[in-house]
Amino acid sequence: MKRGLLATFLGAVVLFAGCVSPPDYTAFREHRPSSILILPPVNGSVDVKAMPAVLSASVKPLAEAGYYVVPVTNMMEVFYQNGLTEAVDIQAVPPEKLIEFFGADAALYIEIEKYGARYMVINSVVEITAAARLVDLRTGTLLWENRVQESISTTSSSGLLGALVESVVQQIVNTVTDRAWPASQQALHKLYLHPQRAVLPGPRLDPEGKAGRSR
Amino acid sequence: MQLLKARGAVFIFTALSFLFLAGCATQRSLYHWGSFPDVTYAWLKDEPESGDVSGAMEEDVQRAISKGHDLPPGFQAHLGLLYMQAGQFDKAVEYWQMEKAAFPESTPFMDFLLQSLQGQRFIQRARNEIPRAQVSGEEAL
Numbered sequence: 001m002k003r004g005l006l007a008t009f010l011g012a013v014v015l016f017a018g019c020v021s022p023p024d025y026t027a028f029r030e031h032r033p034s035s036i037l038i039l040p041p042v043n044g045s046v047d048v049k050a051m052p053a054v055l056s057a058s059v060k061p062l063a064e065a066g067y068y069v070v071p072v073t074n075m076m077e078v079f080y081q082n083g084l085t086e087a088v089d090i091q092a093v094p095p096e097k098l099i100e101f102f103g104a105d106a107a108l109y110i111e112i113e114k115y116g117a118r119y120m121v122i123n124s125v126v127e128i129t130a131a132a133r134l135v136d137l138r139t140g141t142l143l144w145e146n147r148v149q150e151s152i153s154t155t156s157s158s159g160l161l162g163a164l165v166e167s168v169v170q171q172i173v174n175t176v177t178d179r180a181w182p183a184s185q186q187a188l189h190k191l192y193l194h195p196q197r198a199v200l201p202g203p204r205l206d207p208e209g210k211a212g213r214s215r
Numbered sequence: 216m217q218l219l220k221a222r223g224a225v226f227i228f229t230a231l232s233f234l235f236l237a238g239c240a241t242q243r244s245l246y247h248w249g250s251f252p253d254v255t256y257a258w259l260k261d262e263p264e265s266g267d268v269s270g271a272m273e274e275d276v277q278r279a280i281s282k283g284h285d286l287p288p289g290f291q292a293h294l295g296l297l298y299m300q301a302g303q304f305d306k307a308v309e310y311w312q313m314e315k316a317a318f319p320e321s322t323p324f325m326d327f328l329l330q331s332l333q334g335q336r337f338i339q340r341a342r343n344e345i346p347r348a349q350v351s352g353e354e355a356l
Contacts, residue, residue, distance in 0.1 A: 035320040052259030056252055063288050064245055068320035071289030073258050074296050074328065103323025181256065204245065 028143040031136040033105035035068040040087040041110035050115035057188040066205025117174035122163040124171035128187040150187035247284035249275030
């Protein structure tokens with residue numbers, strides 16, 4: 001009897017150990033945006049495809065969460081035409097200008113720490129690490145922030161020699177097939193929509209703003 | 216007997232968890248995405264275009280209509296951008312107005328784009344009708 005109960009209890013503890021206390025959604029509830037401007041992410045990796053991948057992979061999760069996402073290509077075209085090409089400079093544009101040009105309520109500031117297929121001798125690992133902050137443009141209030149660390153192993157050989165060979169091949173395959181692109185979509189989906197730390201649903205999914213009241 | 220009861224409890228708990236998570240995962244999509252994420256990624260990478268991108272997007276439009284699904288935010292705006300870059304200004308205007316109609320939140324931005332386009336068309340007409348030396352105001356945008 002006791003052993004059985006203990007097993008159940010320990011099982012429950014293990015299951016809930018992964019749950020971090022949810023973030024404070026007060027500010028988010030008070031400044032619920034309708035439209036979100038995803039600014040180009042600052043790239044801290046060596047892969048030039050990181051910015052395009054993370055920016056484009058951010059659109060679908062936020063749109064499906066019920067927000068109007070300002071068209072990122074049209075947005076970049078406006079920045080390019082105004083002589084702004086670097087994400088660092090674009091992220092430094094004053095909020096009033098962003099409201100004026102794009103009519104957005106909130107902006108997403110993203111930083112990419114790691115991106116791409118990394119050769120690790122006995123493995124080729126596709127990794128994406130990025131952090132995002134959602135800021136209310138009118139008041140400068142931080143509404144939400146989160147970080148994702150995705151690491152996908154792409155080799156499966158068990159013997160050492162097999163692993164050495166396979167990792168070289170897989171690194172080339174991962175690079176040529178741009179394996180980091182589908183991985184980005186997976187990672188960004190987690191960043192915005194992971195159950196414990198997700199963005200609140202937007203007006204197109206939750207018109208009366210009911211969700212988040214009990215959080 | 217008690218061990219069986221404990222196992223039963225764990226089983227029911229696990230089963231309920233899976234059902235709950237499965238329920239969360241099957242939420243219907245709000246939009247028809249088609250090639251849009253890949254198209255966006257390709258445009259941002261600024262690589263030479265492979266194939267007829269606007270053609271592929273027009274096919275997505277047809278598919279969305281036939282399935283009764285909505286196009287995502289930015290889809291029509293991007294298509295307008297492609298037409299603008301190809302010099303097909305009338306189609307650009309058409310798609311930006313459709314984006315505005317589908318998503319009123321986009322009004323300030325779409326109005327800005329439509330206004331800029333007006334300026335560009337004015338310059339284009341001016342270039343065609345007036346000798347080069349007299350055309351000015353390119354930087355005015």
